[in-house]
Amino acid sequence: MKIKSFKSGMARWAAGATAGVFAALTVSAALAEDLTVYTAVEAEDLKKYAAKFNESYPDINIKWVRDSTGVVTAKLLAEKNNPQADVVWGLAATSLMLLKAEGMTEGYAPAGVDKLDKKFVDSANPPHWTGMDAWIASVCVNTVEAEAKGLPMPTSWKDLTKPVYAGHVVMPNPNSSGTGFLDVSSWLQMFGEGGGWDFMDGLHKNIAWYTHSGSKPCKQAASGETPIGISFAFRGAKSKAKGAPLEIIIPSEGVGWDMEATAIVKGTKKLAAAQKLVDFTVTMEANEMYNKGYAVVAYPGVAKPVEHYPAGILDAMIDNDFEYAAINRKAILAEWQKRYDSKSEAK
Amino acid sequence: MTDTVSTTITTSPAAPIRPTLSRDDIIMRLSMGAIAIFLIFAIILPLYTMLSKSFENKAGDFIGLQNFAEYFSTPALFLSIFNSLEISIIATFIVLITAFIYGYALTRSCIPLKRFFRLVSLVPLLTPSLLGGISLVYWFGNQGVAKGLLMGEKIYGPIGITIGSSYWVFPHVLMIVITALSITDARLYEAAESLRTSKLKTFFTVTLPGCKYGLISAGFVAFTLIFTDFGVPKVIGGNYNMLATDIYKQVIGQQNFQMGAVVSVVLLIPAIIAFTVDRIVQRKQVALLSARAVPYTPKSDMMRDTVLFLFCLIVAIIILGMVGMAQYAALVKFWPYNLTLTLDNYNFDVMDGGGWDAYYNSIRMGLYTAFFGTIVIFFGAYLVEKGRGFGAGRTALHMIAIIPLAVPGMVLGLAYIFFFNNPANPFNFIYGTMAILVLASVTHFYTVSHLTAVTALKQMDPEFESVSQSLKTPFYKTFSRVTVPVCMPAIFDVSIYLFMNAMTTVSAVVFIYASDTTLASIAVLNMDDAGDIAPAAAMALMIAYTCLAARGIHAVITWQLHKKTQAWRAR
Numbered sequence: 001m002k003i004k005s006f007k008s009g010m011a012r013w014a015a016g017a018t019a020g021v022f023a024a025l026t027v028s029a030a031l032a033e034d035l036t037v038y039t040a041v042e043a044e045d046l047k048k049y050a051a052k053f054n055e056s057y058p059d060i061n062i063k064w065v066r067d068s069t070g071v072v073t074a075k076l077l078a079e080k081n082n083p084q085a086d087v088v089w090g091l092a093a094t095s096l097m098l099l100k101a102e103g104m105t106e107g108y109a110p111a112g113v114d115k116l117d118k119k120f121v122d123s124a125n126p127p128h129w130t131g132m133d134a135w136i137a138s139v140c141v142n143t144v145e146a147e148a149k150g151l152p153m154p155t156s157w158k159d160l161t162k163p164v165y166a167g168h169v170v171m172p173n174p175n176s177s178g179t180g181f182l183d184v185s186s187w188l189q190m191f192g193e194g195g196g197w198d199f200m201d202g203l204h205k206n207i208a209w210y211t212h213s214g215s216k217p218c219k220q221a222a223s224g225e226t227p228i229g230i231s232f233a234f235r236g237a238k239s240k241a242k243g244a245p246l247e248i249i250i251p252s253e254g255v256g257w258d259m260e261a262t263a264i265v266k267g268t269k270k271l272a273a274a275q276k277l278v279d280f281t282v283t284m285e286a287n288e289m290y291n292k293g294y295a296v297v298a299y300p301g302v303a304k305p306v307e308h309y310p311a312g313i314l315d316a317m318i319d320n321d322f323e324y325a326a327i328n329r330k331a332i333l334a335e336w337q338k339r340y341d342s343k344s345e346a347k
Numbered sequence: 348m349t350d351t352v353s354t355t356i357t358t359s360p361a362a363p364i365r366p367t368l369s370r371d372d373i374i375m376r377l378s379m380g381a382i383a384i385f386l387i388f389a390i391i392l393p394l395y396t397m398l399s400k401s402f403e404n405k406a407g408d409f410i411g412l413q414n415f416a417e418y419f420s421t422p423a424l425f426l427s428i429f430n431s432l433e434i435s436i437i438a439t440f441i442v443l444i445t446a447f448i449y450g451y452a453l454t455r456s457c458i459p460l461k462r463f464f465r466l467v468s469l470v471p472l473l474t475p476s477l478l479g480g481i482s483l484v485y486w487f488g489n490q491g492v493a494k495g496l497l498m499g500e501k502i503y504g505p506i507g508i509t510i511g512s513s514y515w516v517f518p519h520v521l522m523i524v525i526t527a528l529s530i531t532d533a534r535l536y537e538a539a540e541s542l543r544t545s546k547l548k549t550f551f552t553v554t555l556p557g558c559k560y561g562l563i564s565a566g567f568v569a570f571t572l573i574f575t576d577f578g579v580p581k582v583i584g585g586n587y588n589m590l591a592t593d594i595y596k597q598v599i600g601q602q603n604f605q606m607g608a609v610v611s612v613v614l615l616i617p618a619i620i621a622f623t624v625d626r627i628v629q630r631k632q633v634a635l636l637s638a639r640a641v642p643y644t645p646k647s648d649m650m651r652d653t654v655l656f657l658f659c660l661i662v663a664i665i666i667l668g669m670v671g672m673a674q675y676a677a678l679v680k681f682w683p684y685n686l687t688l689t690l691d692n693y694n695f696d697v698m699d700g701g702g703w704d705a706y707y708n709s710i711r712m713g714l715y716t717a718f719f720g721t722i723v724i725f726f727g728a729y730l731v732e733k734g735r736g737f738g739a740g741r742t743a744l745h746m747i748a749i750i751p752l753a754v755p756g757m758v759l760g761l762a763y764i765f766f767f768n769n770p771a772n773p774f775n776f777i778y779g780t781m782a783i784l785v786l787a788s789v790t791h792f793y794t795v796s797h798l799t800a801v802t803a804l805k806q807m808d809p810e811f812e813s814v815s816q817s818l819k820t821p822f823y824k825t826f827s828r829v830t831v832p833v834c835m836p837a838i839f840d841v842s843i844y845l846f847m848n849a850m851t852t853v854s855a856v857v858f859i860y861a862s863d864t865t866l867a868s869i870a871v872l873n874m875d876d877a878g879d880i881a882p883a884a885a886m887a888l889m890i891a892y893t894c895l896a897a898r899g900i901h902a903v904i905t906w907q908l909h910k911k912t913q914a915w916r917a918r
Contacts, residue, residue, distance in 0.1 A: 036862060043873055063862035064874065070599035075858050077602050078764040084779060084861070144684065159387065176592075176600035201452065207623060209503050209585035224490045224683055245680045334421075341423040341588065 002073035032061040040069040041260065045293065049089075050079055053280050060273050067177050068094060068213070076265075080104060086268040086278050092178050093261040096129040097122075097326055105129065106264040106271070110278045118297035120259060120324075130282050131259040133294035136313055138181055138233040139249040140218040145227040154228070156252040157187065161202030169206045170217040171230035174336055178258065179214025179232055184336060185325040186256025186318055197339070199305050204340050212338060222246055234294060237308035248310045254318040259298070371464070371821045375734055383740065385738040386747045388774065389790045394754065396769075397762035398615075401608035414609045424606075427588040428613065434505060434589065435574040435617075438512045442520050442569045446514070447562065449662055450524035452655035455554070456569065456646035459656065463901075464727075467663040469898060470670055472518045472847045473891040477875060478884075479514050480582030482672045483507055492672075503585030511579035514526040514669060516572050519795050520565045522844060526799050530806040533643040560805065564627050564798045567621035568752060571794075573754045574617055590614050591755050598757060611758045621749065671889075677884030684866055706889060708852050709867035712784050713897075716849035719787035720796065721842040726808020728800035729826060733812055745801075752794035756854030763787055763859050779861040791855040792848045796841040803837035804830070804860050835908050843901045847894045 039046065043066055050062045066084070067075070072093040076085065080102060088096065099105050109126040118133030139160070141153060151168060154160055160169055189198035190250050208226055211217055217229030222244035225265030236248040246263070262281045264274045280286055287299035295309040296317070305311075404410045419425050452458050453465055471479065481662065486493045487502040500506055535557075539549040555562075584592060591608055598607040661886035679686045731745045751759070763786075767778045777783045807830065815825040853868050860866055867890055874883035 043870075054511070063864050065860075067857065067869075068599075069458070070602075071857060074602050074604075074761070075764065078761055079768050081771050082768045084768070099626075100576065173596070173600070175596040178600075185517055212581050212592065212600070225484065225488050243685065245684060337421070337423045341586075 015288060032059050033270065033273050034061050034063050034064045035086045035270055035277060036065065036084060037087045037089050038065050038072050038085040039088070039090040040067065040092070042293070047291075049289065051132050052311070053277065053284045056280060057276055058277060062277070063204045067104060070176075071097065076104065077102065082268055083265045083282050086270050087262065087263045087264055087274045089277065089281060091263075092133065092135070093131055093259045094178065094182075094322060094326065096261050096263045097322065099211075099263065100124075100128045103324075104266055105319045106266045106268070107272075108264050108275055108278060109283045110275070110282045112279070113282050115284075115300075116282055116298045117300050120261075129261045129263040130206065130278070131261045131298045132258050132287070133290040133298065134257045134296035134317065135294070135319060136233045136257040136296065137179070137186065137255040138231065138234045138236055138310065138313075139251060140229045140231050140239070141220040141249055142221045142224055142245055143247050144245045145221075145224050149227055151227055153247065154249060154251070156188075157199065157203075158253070160197065160206060160228070160230075163206075165206045165228065167206065167208050168219055168226060169203070169230065170208050170226040171203075171210060171227045172217060172339070173210035173212060174334055175341065176212040177214040180210070181325070181329065181333070182258050183230060184215075184332060185328075187319065188332065189324065190318060191252050197335070200336075201339070205272065208339075210340075218246075233309055233313060237306060238293075240308040248308070250310045250313055250316045252316075254315050255313075257296075257320055259318050260294075284291070284336075297329045314315075350610070350630075364864065366605055371816075373718055375730070375822050376737060376906045378726070379730050379734060379740060380676060381736060382730060383648055383744060383747075385723060386727070386744065389786055390750055390793075393759070393766035394750070394760035396765040397604075397758060398608050398612055399879055400605050400765075401612050403605060403724060414605050415612075418606065418609045418613075424589070424593060424610070427590050428594050428607050430505075430588055431574055431590045434508050434512065435570050438509045438573050438800075439515070439569040441509070441567055442513045442516050442568050445662060446517060446524045446565065448655070448658055450521055450528050451554075452659050454525060454528040455643070455645050456651050456652050456655045456658060457645050460659075462649040464659045464663055465668050465905070466898065467892075468521050469518050469847070470575055470666050470891075472669065472844070472851070473894040473898075474886070474887050475851045475871050475890070476511075476515045476576070476578040477582060477872060478673045478887050479511050479692075480507075480579055481676070481875075481884075482669045483511055483583055485672045485682070486668070501585065503583055504587045507583035507585070507852040508589070510579050512573040512576060514666070515576075516569050519572060520569045522795065522840060523561055523565040523568060523799055524558070525592065526802045526840070527558035527565070529804075529836075530803065531557055531643045533641040536643060560628060561802045563624070564802065567624070568795055569797060571617055571752045573612055575753055577653065577755060577757065589742050594755060594757060598761065600891050604761070607758070607761070608859055611755070614755065614758075617753060621753075640859070674888070678890070692733060705865040705870045706867045706886070708781070708864055709890065710893060712788065712864075712866065713846045713849040714779060715781070716788040716792075717842040717846035719785060720792070721838060723750055723789065724793060724796045724841060724845075725800045725831075725838055726826075727808065728804060729830060732801050732804040733807075733822075733826075733830070735812075735816075735822075744820060748797040749794055749886060751790050751792075754791075754853065757857070758785060758890075759791055759855050760858035767859075776910040778859075779864075781864050782857050783859055784866070785849075787855050787859060788849040791852060792845055796844060799837055799844070800834070800839055803834045807833060836905060839901060839905050839908070843898060846897055850890050850894055 014068060042051065046064050046066060050064070053062065054060070065072075069289075072091055075081070076088065076099060079085070083104065088099075091127040093321075096105065107124060107126040107128050110130060110168050113121060113127065113130060113263075116130065119125050122129045139154065145151075146153065149168065150163060152159075154165070157344060159165075171183065174180035174184045184196075184200070187199055190196070190201050211220070215235040217226070218231030218239060219229075220226045221229035221231075222242075223237035233248055233250075236246055238246065240246045262278055264271070264278055268274050282298070284299055284302060287297045287302045290297045291303050291306065293306065295306040296314055297303050401414050402411060404413070449464070449468065455460055458464075483502055485491060487497055487507070488494070491502070494502075495504065502510075531554075535553045536549065544552070575591055577589070577595050578586065580592045581595060586695045589755055590613060594607050594610045594614075596609060597603045634799070664815055676682050678688050678690070680689050727744065727748065731741050733749070734741050735796060754762075766772060766842060767774055767783055769775060777786070811829050812822070815829070851868050853872050856871055857872070858868060860869060867886055871883050871887045871890070874886065
C-alpha cells in the first residue's frame with residue numbers, strides 16, 4: 001500500500017513537472033528585430049556597446065553570444081553550413097580573415113568607412129571586415145617579485161633571453177592562443193626568419209611554462225606567480241587598474257598587434273539590420289567608445305591616452321604583415337611545436 | 348530458459364511450434380528500440396559526424412589515414428599519449444583506494460558524522476572544476492602558502508594534474524563505490540561469523556568479491572574521466588602535454604577540426620578497452636541481493652572505527668581545504684599583496700548583464716537534465732540489465748552507454764554543432780534552444796549515471812523478474828512496483844549527480860549555448876578569463892550554494908523515501 005501511494009504521488013509530480021517543462025521550453029516571441037552578434041569583447045563592455053548602438057537604432061535588439069576568441073572562431077567555423085550569427089562584432093581580425101578565406105563573410109562598405117585608418121580596413125572592395133581597435137603585445141613585469149628576485153627591468157625582447165631571467169618568464173603557447181601566435185609572427189617579422197628562431201631558442205631557455213590563454217601570463221604576473229608575463233597591453237592596464245604591482249613594458253624593438261574587427265556573416269537573413277549595425281561600428285562615437293579600454297582605435301584623431309597604458313605604444317607597433325602571418329601560420333606553428341613543444345617536461 | 352515462459356503454444360498440430368512474442372515482450376522490445384534510437388541520435392550520429400573528420404582534409408574530401416600518419420609522425424602530438432596514460436593510471440589508483448576506504452567507512456562502519464562526511468565528499472561536484480585548479484595555485488603555486496610541502500617541485504605539471512584530477516574525480520568514483528558497498532546480504536557475514544572466519548578473511552572473501560564489479564567499474568570511470576579531462580591540465584598542467592589539452596590546442600587554438608578529431612579517436616581507445624574488460628568481469632558477477640537477502644547493519648568496532656574515522660577526517664579536511672582556499676582568496680583585497688579581508692568582491696553589479704539570467708538558466712537546465720536524464724538513464728539501464736531477449740541489442744546499448752565517458756565535453760559540443768546545426772537534420776530545431784543543452788548534459792554525464800544504475804540493478808536477484816514473469820505480471824509493473832522502489836536511493840543519487848554536473852559543466856555546453864541560454868558556469872569561466880576573479884568566485888559560490896541546497900532537499904526526500912520504500916531493508 002505504501003508503495004502504491006508513493007507511486008501515485010510520483011506520477012502526479014511527474015505529470016506536473018512535464019507540463020512545466022513544456023511550457024518553459026516554448027520560445028517566447030520577440031518584439032524588436034533581433035540580431036545575433038558573436039563577439040569576444042569583454043562581457044562588461046557589451047552592455048555599453050549595445051546601449052550606445054540602441055541610442056541610434058532603438059528597434060534593433062542585439063543578442064550577444066560572447067566567448068573567448070578561440071571558441072568563437074571555432075564555433076563560427078563549425079556552424080559554417082548553417083550560420084547562426086548575423087554579425088561578428090569584436091573578434092580578432094586574423095580570425096575574420098580566416099572566415100573570409102572560407103567564404104563566410106559578406107563584403108560591405110559601411111557608410112563612412114573611408115574615414116578610418118587604411119590599416120584597419122580589409123583591402124578587398126567592398127571590404128569584408130573593418131577594424132575597431134588594436135590589441136597590442138607587451139610585457140607585464142611584477143615589480144615586487146622582480147625586486148625580490150633581483151631582476152633588472154627588461155627594456156627589449158632580446159633582454160628577455162639573458163640568463164638572469166631563467167625560469168622567470170611565462171608566455172602563451174602559440175598553438176593554443178592567438179596572442180602567442182601574434183608574438184611569434186612579430187618576432188619572425190622583426191628579426192627575420194633566422195634571427196627570429198634564434199631569439200626564440202634563447203627565450204625558450206628562460207620560459208617557466210607556456211600557457212593556453214593569451215591573457216594568463218599577465219594575470220599570473222599580476223598575482224606574482226611569475227615575475228614576467230608576455231601578454232598584451234589591454235590586460236596589463238586592467239590588472240594595474242585593479243591594484244596589481246605591474247609595470248607594462250613595450251620592448252624597444254617594437255611589438256606585434258592584431259585588431260578587433262567587425263564583419264557581416266554571409267547568408268544572414270537580416271542583412272539590412274546587419275548593415276545598420278556595421279555602419280554604427282565605424283562611426284566616430286563608436287570609436288570613442290572603443291577608446292575607453294583600447295589606446296589605439298581605427299578612427300584617426302579620436303584616441304585619447306588610456307590610463308595605465310605605457311607611453312609610445314602607437315610608435316612601437318610594427319608594420320604587421322597579416323598576409324605573411326596568415327599564409328605561414330601552419331608552417332610556423334609546426335616549426336614552433338617541433339622546437340619547443342615536443343618535450344613534455346618543463347625544459 | 349526464460350523464453351519458454353513467455354512462449355504461447357500454437358494450437359495447430361501440423362504447424363511447427365514457433366515461439367511467438369508475448370505482448371509484454373513486444374512492449375519491452377519497443378522500449379529498447381526507443382532507448383536505442385535516443386542513444387543513436389544523442390551519441391552515435393553526432394560523434395560520427397565529428398570523428399569522420401579525422402579521415403577528411405580541410406575541404407571535406409576523404410583522405411584515408413593521412414591525418415593519422417601526420418599525427419604519429421609528430422612527436423609533440425603522440426608523446427602526449429604516454430603522458431596521459433601515466434597520469435591517469437597513477438591518479439586512478441590514488442582515487443580508487445581513497446574512495447574505497449572512504450566509502451567503506453560510510454557504509455560498513457559505525458563512525459560518527461557519516462552524514463557530514465557524505466556531504467563533504469560531494470563538494471568537488473559543487474563547483475566548476477576550474478575552482479580546484481585555482482585553489483591548487485593558491486596553495487602550492489609560486490606564491491602559495493604551502494609551497495614548501497612540494498620540496499622545490501613545481502605544481503605546474505604532473506604533480507598538479509595528479510592532485511587536481513584526483514580531487515575532482517573523487518565524488519564520481521565514490522558514488523559507484525558506495526552503491527556497490529551498500530547493497531549486500533548480511534547473511535553472508537553471519538555465516539562467516541558463525542564459521543569463525545577472521546575479519547580480514549571475511550573482508551577478502553565476502554566484502555571485496557561482493558563489490559568487485561563496482562570497484563572495477565569505478566576504476567575505469569576514474570581512468571577515463573582523468574584521461575579525457577582538459578580542465579585540470581589546462582589550468583595547472585604547465586608544459587606537460589596531455590591528449591585532452593592537445594584537442595584544445597587543435598580545435599580552439601588552431602581551428603584544426605580534423606586533427607582534433609584524430610586526437611579524439613585516440614582518446615576513445617581506452618573506452619573500448621574499458622568496455623571489453625567491463626564485459627568480461629561482468630559475466631562473472633553474481634547477484635548479491637537475492638530475493639531472500641537481509642540488509643547488512645554494521646556493528647561497532649572501536650579499533651576499526653577510529654582508524655576509518657581519522658581517514659575520513661583527513662580526506663574531508665583536504666577537500667574543505669581546497670574550497671576553503673578559493674573562498675578565502677575571493678575574500679581578500681588583492682592576492683597575494685593585500686590580504687585584508689573585504690566583501691567588495693561580492694559586489695554583484697560587477698557581473699555582466701547576463702549574470703542572473705545565466706544563473707536561472709543554469710538552474711532550469713539542471714532540473715531538466717536531472718528529470719529527463721534520470722528517467723531515460725534508469726529505464727535504459729533497467730532494460731540493459733533486466734531485459735529479456737535481444738541479447739546482442741542489449742550488449743550494444745550497454746556499449747553505447749559507456750562511450751560518452753570517453754568523449755571530452757569539447758568534442759561532444761562540437762559534434763552537436765556539426766550534427767544538429769545541419770538544416771537537413773529533422774532535429775535541427777532544437778539547435779540554439781535549452782533542449783540541446785539538456786540533451787548534451789544528459790549525454791555527457793550518461794555513463795557514470797548508467798553505471799550507478801546498473802550496479803544497483805545488478806545486485807538485485809533476477810528471481811524478482813522470473814517470479815513476476817511466471818505470475819504473468821507485465822515487466823513494467825515489476826519495474827514500477829519493485830525495481831524502482833528498491834533502487835530509489837540509486838535513482839535519487841543519479842538525479843542529484845546529473846543536476847550538480849549540469850550546473851557546473853562548461854566544456855560540453857560552451858559551443859552550443861545561445862544568447863538566450865547563457866549559463867552560470869560559462870559566466871564563471873569567462874569572468875575568470877577576463878581577470879574578474881572575484882565575481883567569478885562569487886558566481887561559482889552561487890552555484891555551489893544552489894547545489895548544496897539541492898543536496899539538502901535531496902537528503903530530505905531520500906530520508907522520507909527511505910522510510911517509505913526501504914523499510915524492508917531492516918529486519
